[in-house]
Amino acid sequence: MSLADRFGDGKELVDQLGAMIRSDGLADLLAGFNDAGEESQVESWVGSIPNEPTSASAVQRAVGEGRITAMAAQLGASPEEVAAGLSRVIPVAVDALTPGGRRPSGRQLDALDLGELLSGVDIAGLLG
Numbered sequence: 001m002s003l004a005d006r007f008g009d010g011k012e013l014v015d016q017l018g019a020m021i022r023s024d025g026l027a028d029l030l031a032g033f034n035d036a037g038e039e040s041q042v043e044s045w046v047g048s049i050p051n052e053p054t055s056a057s058a059v060q061r062a063v064g065e066g067r068i069t070a071m072a073a074q075l076g077a078s079p080e081e082v083a084a085g086l087s088r089v090i091p092v093a094v095d096a097l098t099p100g101g102r103r104p105s106g107r108q109l110d111a112l113d114l115g116e117l118l119s120g121v122d123i124a125g126l127l128g
Contacts, residue, residue: 003085003127006077010123011115013085016071017093018114020063026097026109029090032062045094046101054091056083088126093118 007013021029033042036058044052060068060083068086072079096117097104104112 003081003088004124006081007075007085007127008124010085010089010127012075013082013089013127014093014115014118014123016074016082017086017089018112020067020071021093021097021114022109022112025106026094026103029062030094032064033058036061038062041091042094045091046098046103048101051091051095054087056080056087059083059086059090085127089123092121092126096121 030042030046033039033054038054038058041052041054041058044050060079063083063086065079068079068082072082075082077085093114097112097114
């Protein structure tokens with residue numbers, strides 16, 4: 001089954017990512033990727049250069065298997081599918097959250113509606 005078949009329009013996956021960012025913070029997510037050896041990817045997502053891709057295994061290391069497993073249970077998917085889906089969504093989400101390299105404040109993250117922020121992005125196409 002493809003990721004697009006599993007997650008449809010991707011709204012629920014994006015909602016899970018948004019909840020994680022509101023709960024744990026964007027800085028923690030980016031630190032997880034840096035710790036996973038994805039420094040150049042993080043720089044591309046936050047900066048003004050084209051977004052570099054990341055992998056499902058990097059997502060599992062950065063986010064943590066426990067969080068991925070919990071998301072999978074919420075989404076009715078396998079942890080591997082969730083990590084693969086997030087590997088396609090996280091670069092776009094971080095890019096949208098950091099216009100001009102500016103990171104959002106805690107107050108902005110508290111009010112975050114990631115689905116609305118990404119409403120102009122073809123998430124299903126990313127998952128395709």
